[in-house]
Amino acid sequence: xxxxxxxxxxxxxxxxxxxxxxxxxxxxxxxxxxxxxxxxxxxxxxxxxxxxxxxxxxxxxxxxxxxxxxxxxxxxxxxxxxxxxxxxxxxxxxxxxxxxxxxxxxxxxxxxxxxxxxxxxxxxxxxxxxxxxxxxxxxxxxxxxxxxxxxxxxxxxxxxxxxxxxxxxxxxxxxxxxxxxxxxxxxxxxxxxxxxxxxxxxxxxxxxxxxxxxxxxxxxxxxxxxxxxxxxxxxxxxxxxxxxxxxxxxxxxxxxxxxxxxxxxxxxxxxxxxxxxxxx
Amino acid sequence: xxxxxxxxxxxxxxxxxxxxxxxxxxxxxxxxxxxxxxxxxxxxxxxxxxxxxxxxxxxxxxxxxxxxxxxxxxxxxxxxxxxxxxxxxxxxxxxxxxxxxxxxxxxxxxxxxxxxxxxxxxxxxxxxxxxxxxxxxxxxxxxxxxxxxxxxxxxxxxxxxxxxxxxxxxxxxxxxxxxxxxxxxxxxxxxxxxxxxxxxxxxxxxxxxxxxxxxxxxxxxxxxxxxxxxxxxxxxxxxxxxxxxxxxxxxxxxxxxxxxxxxxxxxxxxxxxxxxxxxxxxxxxxxxxxxxxxxxxxxxxxxxxxxxxxxxxxxxxxxxxxxxxxxxxxxxxxxxxxxxxxxxxxxxxxxxxxxxxxxxxxxxxxxxxxxxxxxxxxxxxxxxxxxxxxxxxxxxxxxxxxxxxxxxxxxxxxxxxxxxxxxxxxxxxxxxxxxxxxxxxxxxxxxxxxxxxxxxxxxxxxxxxxxxxxxxxxxxxxxxxxxxxxxxxxxxxxxxxxxxxxxxxxxxxxxxxxxxxxxxxxxxxxxxxxxxxxxxxxxxxxxxxxxxxxxxxxxxxxxxxxxxxxxxxxxxxxxxxxxxxxxxxxxxxxxx
Numbered sequence: 001x002x003x004x005x006x007x008x009x010x011x012x013x014x015x016x017x018x019x020x021x022x023x024x025x026x027x028x029x030x031x032x033x034x035x036x037x038x039x040x041x042x043x044x045x046x047x048x049x050x051x052x053x054x055x056x057x058x059x060x061x062x063x064x065x066x067x068x069x070x071x072x073x074x075x076x077x078x079x080x081x082x083x084x085x086x087x088x089x090x091x092x093x094x095x096x097x098x099x100x101x102x103x104x105x106x107x108x109x110x111x112x113x114x115x116x117x118x119x120x121x122x123x124x125x126x127x128x129x130x131x132x133x134x135x136x137x138x139x140x141x142x143x144x145x146x147x148x149x150x151x152x153x154x155x156x157x158x159x160x161x162x163x164x165x166x167x168x169x170x171x172x173x174x175x176x177x178x179x180x181x182x183x184x185x186x187x188x189x190x191x192x193x194x195x196x197x198x199x200x201x202x203x204x205x206x207x208x209x210x211x212x213x214x215x216x217x218x219x220x221x222x223x224x225x226x227x228x229x230x231x232x233x234x235x236x237x238x239x240x241x242x243x244x245x246x247x248x249x250x251x252x253x254x255x256x257x258x259x260x261x262x263x264x265x266x267x268x269x270x271x272x273x274x275x276x277x278x279x280x
Numbered sequence: 281x282x283x284x285x286x287x288x289x290x291x292x293x294x295x296x297x298x299x300x301x302x303x304x305x306x307x308x309x310x311x312x313x314x315x316x317x318x319x320x321x322x323x324x325x326x327x328x329x330x331x332x333x334x335x336x337x338x339x340x341x342x343x344x345x346x347x348x349x350x351x352x353x354x355x356x357x358x359x360x361x362x363x364x365x366x367x368x369x370x371x372x373x374x375x376x377x378x379x380x381x382x383x384x385x386x387x388x389x390x391x392x393x394x395x396x397x398x399x400x401x402x403x404x405x406x407x408x409x410x411x412x413x414x415x416x417x418x419x420x421x422x423x424x425x426x427x428x429x430x431x432x433x434x435x436x437x438x439x440x441x442x443x444x445x446x447x448x449x450x451x452x453x454x455x456x457x458x459x460x461x462x463x464x465x466x467x468x469x470x471x472x473x474x475x476x477x478x479x480x481x482x483x484x485x486x487x488x489x490x491x492x493x494x495x496x497x498x499x500x501x502x503x504x505x506x507x508x509x510x511x512x513x514x515x516x517x518x519x520x521x522x523x524x525x526x527x528x529x530x531x532x533x534x535x536x537x538x539x540x541x542x543x544x545x546x547x548x549x550x551x552x553x554x555x556x557x558x559x560x561x562x563x564x565x566x567x568x569x570x571x572x573x574x575x576x577x578x579x580x581x582x583x584x585x586x587x588x589x590x591x592x593x594x595x596x597x598x599x600x601x602x603x604x605x606x607x608x609x610x611x612x613x614x615x616x617x618x619x620x621x622x623x624x625x626x627x628x629x630x631x632x633x634x635x636x637x638x639x640x641x642x643x644x645x646x647x648x649x650x651x652x653x654x655x656x657x658x659x660x661x662x663x664x665x666x667x668x669x670x671x672x673x674x675x676x677x678x679x680x681x682x683x684x685x686x687x688x689x690x691x692x693x694x695x696x697x698x699x700x701x702x703x704x705x706x707x708x709x710x711x712x713x714x715x716x717x718x719x720x721x722x723x724x725x726x727x728x729x730x731x732x733x734x735x736x737x738x739x740x741x742x743x744x745x746x747x748x749x750x751x752x753x754x755x756x757x758x759x760x761x762x763x764x765x766x767x768x769x770x771x772x773x774x775x776x777x778x779x780x781x782x783x784x785x786x787x788x789x790x791x792x793x794x795x796x797x798x799x800x801x802x803x804x805x806x807x808x809x810x811x812x813x814x815x816x817x818x819x820x821x822x823x824x825x826x827x828x829x830x831x832x833x834x835x836x837x838x839x840x841x842x843x844x845x846x847x848x849x850x851x852x853x854x855x856x857x858x859x860x861x862x863x864x865x866x867x868x869x870x871x872x
Contacts, residue, residue: 083761088681115763125754127773138762141772145481188762 033097034059034196034226035080040094042075042084042251049075050251052094057243062218062227064241064259066234068274072251073230077198080228081117082110098196115142118189118225122201124181126173126188131156131165134173134184138192151191158224159187160217179210186217190225197221199229203236215240234275238263246271324405325396329844332623334396339620341400347611349408351603355428356419359597365418369411376407427588427597433863434584435601438577440856445519445576446569447653451725451816454514456502461518463501464494512555512568520555520575524548527579531586543586547578626845635810636826640837645846648826649853650812651725652794655822656857658729659736659793664786666733667740668775670695671782674741675748676770699738706735707802715803722804725816731799736789743785747778776868783865787858794854797824823850 035057042050050072057063065073075084082103084090095102103113115138126134133140135152144151152169156162161183165176173184182202189197199218203211218240221227231237237244238259245256248270255262255271266272328334353373357366384399394402419425449457468491475483508514528544554563555571588598615622634644678688710731714720720727751774759769775782806821807829813820827846830838 081761083757086757086760088679088685111763111765113763114761119761121754121758121761123754125752125758127755127758128777137759137764137772141759141762141764141768145479185758188758192762 032059033057035228036095036097037076037079038095038097040076040079040092040096042072042079042093043091044087045089048251049090050079053251053253055245055253055256057226057228059226060222060224061242062222062229062240063243063245064237065228065230065245065247066232066237067247068249069232071247071249073245073247074200075251076247077200077228077230080196080198081114081119083114083119085110115192116195118192118194118197120182120185120189120197120199120202123205124178124185126176126181126184128172128174130170131173131176131184132169135187135191137188142192144192155187155191156184158190158221159183160213160220161187177210179206179213182206182210182214183217186214186221190221194225196226196228199227201230201232204232211236234263246274248274326844326847327405328396328401329840330627330848331625332841333401336401336623337621338398338400339618340615340622341404343614343620344611345408347614348604348607349412351607353412353415355600355603356415356425359419359422359425359428359594360415361422362418365415369415372407372411376411377403380406423594424597424600425594427594428600429597430584430588431581431598432601432604434580435577437860438580439573440860442573442576443569444653444657445572447650447812448657450650450812450814451654451818453502454511455508456498458508458514458518459498459501459505460495462494463498464491467491467494510568512571515568515572515575516552516555519572520548520551523575523579527583530583534587534590536586536590539586539590543582544579547575547582550578551575626841627848631842631845632849636808640835640842643830643838643842645823645826645849647809647812648821648823648846649849651809651820652823652850652853654725654813654816654820655729655732656790656794658725659732660786660790662729662733663736663740663789663793664782667737667744667786667789668782670737670741671744671748672770672775675745676766676774695738695741699742702798703735703796704798704802706731707799709734710799710803721817723800723806723819725813725818725820727803728800728805728820728822731803732793732796735796735799736793739789739792740786743788744778744782747781747785748774750781751777780865780869783861783868787861787865790861791854791858794857795824795850797828800825823853 033056036055038054040050040053041048053072053076065076067073078084079092079096080098080103084092092104094104096104098113099116101108103110127137129137132149132152135155136148138144139148139151153162153166156165161180164180165184168175173181176184182205186197186202202218203214206214215236218227218229222242229237229241241259243257244259244262246254246262246266246268248254255266255268257267262271263275266275353369357369360366380403381399384394384402387394416425416429420429468487471483471490472487475481475485475487509517524544524547527547528540531543532540551571551574554566554574555568556566558564558566558570560566585598588595614620630642631644632649633646634642635647636645637643674688674692679685680688710727711722714727714730715722715724720730755773755777756769759773764772800822805825806819807825809819809821823846827843827850830843830846833839833842
C-alpha cells in the first residue's frame with residue numbers, strides 16, 4: 001500500500017501546517033508531475049469504485065476527468081486530498097503521490113495535506129459568514145499571520161469576483177447569486193495558496209452565463225495552480241482542459257491523453273462512442 | 281349547451297369523496313381549540329384572582345382604559361400608519377364592546393350568573409387584550425413603534441438582568457468575585473488586547489493561563505486578606521465599569537468618540553452617584569444594588585439612544601415610555617381625586633419582596649423567587665454546557681459504523697429513554713447521588729441544580745443533536761476540504777449555524793426545569809423558607825414548591841389569592857426568561 005521509495009524524500013512538506021508564501025515558481029507551464037496515481041483501487045464496502053488506475057497529472061495545467069455517472073471520477077478526485085476518509089465504508093489500495101510522497105502513507109496527516117490542496121464542490125457551499133470571512137477562512141484556521149485583508153483582495157481578484165463585491169465585503173456570502181457564490185468558493189479555495197485545486201463539477205449547478213465565467217476563470221487559474229476538474233459536460237472539458245482522462249463504468253481509466261487527441265482521434269472505440277454521445 | 285357538457289363531464293369522471301378528510305380536519309381543529317380555550321379560561325381566572333380584578337370598580341377599569349390602554353393603542357396605530365388597520369381596530373373595539381355586553385347579558389339572563397366575571401372584565405380579556413397584542417405586533421413593524429418597544433425592552437430587560445445579578449450575589453461571594461476579577465480577568469483581558477493591538481500572538485495565548493492562574497490566586501487570597509472595599513465599590517469596579525466600557529466600545533465602533541464617552545460615561549456616573557451617595561443625599565434609592573441595576577439598564581439604553589439618534593428615524597417612538605408613565609400617573613390621579621375604589625392585587629410589592637407569612641395579606645414569595653432564579657441560572661449553564669458538549673461528541677466525533685458506531689447507537693437509545701423517565705426518579709437519583717453520596721446536602725441549591733440539570737439534560741442533548749444534524753453536510757465538507765481539523769469545523773461552522781436551534785431546545789427544557797416540584801421534594805428542598813439563601817449550600821425553596829405549599833393552606837385567601845399571585849409571578853418570570861432567550865436567538869439568526 002505504501003510506496004517506500006518516495007517516503008523519505010519530502011515528508012516534511014506534508015506535515016507542516018504553515019502557509020507557504022511565494023515558494024512556488026509559477027511561470028510557464030512545466031511538464032513536471034503534480035499528482036500521480038499508481039495502481040489505485042478504491043472500494044465502497046464490497047463494490048469497487050476505482051479499478052487499478054495509474055495516471056500522472058502535470059503541474060499547472062488543467063486536467064479534466066470525464067465519464068458517465070458512477071464511473072469513479074469524483075471518487076478519484078477525492079482520493080487526492082483524502083476526502084474519502086470521511087466515508088466510513090471506503091477503502092483505498094495503491095498510491096497517490098503528491099509532492100513526491102504517497103498521501104496514503106501512515107505518517108501523512110490528512111488535515112495538513114488538505115491545506116495544500118484546494119477543493120471546489122458541485123453545489124456552491126459558502127459558509128453563512130461575511131464574504132471577507134469566507135475567503136479568510138483557510139487563513140484563519142491555518143494561523144496565517146500576514147496581512148489578511150490583502151490576501152482576501154488578491155484571492156477575490158484571482159477568482160474574478162473583486163469588482164462585484166469590493167463594496168460589500170461584510171455582507172453575507174449567501175446573499176450572492178449562484179455563480180458569484182461558486183467564484184467565492186474558488187476564492188476561498190485559493191486564498192491559502194494551495195498547489196492543486198480540485199473541482200468537482202463546479203458548473204453543473206449554474207446557468208450557462210455563470211458557467212462560462214467560471215470556465216474563463218479556470219483558464220486563468222492554471223497559470224498558478226494545477227487544476228483537476230471533474231465534469232459531465234464534454235464541450236466544457238474540450239474547451240478548458242489541456243489533458244483529459246476518460247473513465248468508464250467500473251472505475252476503469254480507459255484513455256488518458258492530450259485533450260485535442262482525445263476529442264479528435266481517440267484510440268478506443270468506447271471513448272469515441274462516449275464522446276460522440278452514443279452512450280453515457 | 282354549456283351546462284350540458286359540464287354535466288356530461290361530471291358524470292364522466294365521477295366524484296371522489298372527501299368526507300373523511302373534512303371530518304378529520306374539523307375534529308383536529310376542535311381538539312386544539314378546546315385545549316387552548318381551557319388554558320385561556322384558567323389563565324383568565326388566575327389573572328383575575330391575582331390582581332383582585334373581581335372587586336375592581338368598573339370606573340377604575342374605565343379610568344385606566346382611557347389613560348393607559350387607549351393612548352397605547354393610539355401610539356401603535358400611529359406607528360403602523362395604516363388607515364385600514366385603524367378602521368378595523370376601531371370597529372373591533374366598538375363592535376366588541378357591544379357584542380360582549382349583549383352576549384354576556386343574555387347569558388346572565390337565560391343561563392345563570394358567571395362566577396367572578398362581569399361584562400367589563402370579559403370585554404377586557406376577550407377584546408382588549410387580543411387587540412392590544414395584535415396592534416403591538418403591527419405597531420412594532422413601523423419605525424416609531426420599533427424604536428419605542430426597543431427602548432422599553434431595554435429598560436425592562438436591563439432592570440431584570442440587573443436584579444438577577446444582585447440576586448446571584450446573595451449566594452456568590454462578591455469578595456471572591458472581586459479578587460478573581462481583579463487578579464484573573466482584568467490581566468487576561470489586558471494581555472489579550474495587547475496581543476491583538478501589537479500583533480503579539482504570545483500575549484493572546486497567554487490570556488487563558490493568566491486568567492486561570494489569577495482565579496486560583498484569588499481563591500487563596502480570599503482567606504488571607506482581611507480588608508476589602510465596600511460592596512458598592514466592588515460592583516462599580518467589577519460590573520458597572522466593564523459594562524460602560526463595553527457600551528463605549530460598541531458606540532465607538534459606529535464611529536463617534538465623543539458619543540462613545542457619553543454613552544458609557546453618563547450611565548456610569550449616574551450609577552456611581554446614586555449607588556454611592558443616593559442614600560446619604562436622601563434620594564430614597566441607593567446602595568450597591570441600585571448601582572448595578574442603573575448601570576445594567578443605563579448603558580444599553582444609552583447605546584440604543586445613540587443608535588436611534590444616529591439613524592434619525594422614528595424619534596417619536598422614544599416618547600412611548602413617557603406616554604405610558606404619564607398614563608399611569610394620570611390614571612392614579614383621577615382615581616385619587618374622584619375617590620374611585622381601587623382593587624388590592626395580591627401581586628404587590630409586599631408579595632415580591634417579603635418572606636412567606638401565616639397571614640395571607642403579608643405573605644411573600646421573595647425567598648422562593650431568589651431560589652428559583654439561582655437554580656435556573658445554574659441549571660442553564662450546566663445543562664447548556666453539558667448538552668452541547670455531549671451532542672457535539674455524538675454528532676461530530678463518533679463514527680457511524682463498527683464497534684464505536686454500535687456503542688454510539690446504544691448511547692443514543694439510552695439518552696432517548698432517559699428523556700422519558702419520570703422526574704420523581706431523577707429526584708431519587710439526586711437524593712442518592714448528590715445529597716447522600718457526594719454530601720452536597722439535602723435541599724441545597726447545588727443539589728437541586730445538579731438534579732434538575734440531569735433531568736433536562738436528555739432533552740437538551742436531543743434537541744441540540746437535531747440542530748447540529750440540520751447543519752448541511754456541504755458546509756462541513758467545505759470546511760474539511762480547507763484543511764480544518766474536526767474541532768475547527770465544529771467551532772467555526774457547525775456550532776454557529778446550529779446555535780439558534782440549540783438555544784430553542786435549551787429554552788424549552790429550562791421551562792420544564794423551572795416548574796418542576798417532584799424532584800425538589802425528593803431531594804428535600806424546603807416548601808417554605810423565610811430568608812433567601814445566603815450560599816449555595818444553604819436551605820432554600822423554589823417558586824413551585826412555595827405555591828404547592830400555599831395550595832394546601834386551609835384559608836381561602838391563600839388557595840385563591842396568594843396561589844394565583846404565585847402562579848402569575850412564576851409565569852411572568854418564565855415568559856421573561858424565554859423572551860430574552862428568543863431575542864438572543866433571533867439576533868443570532870440575523871447575524872448570518
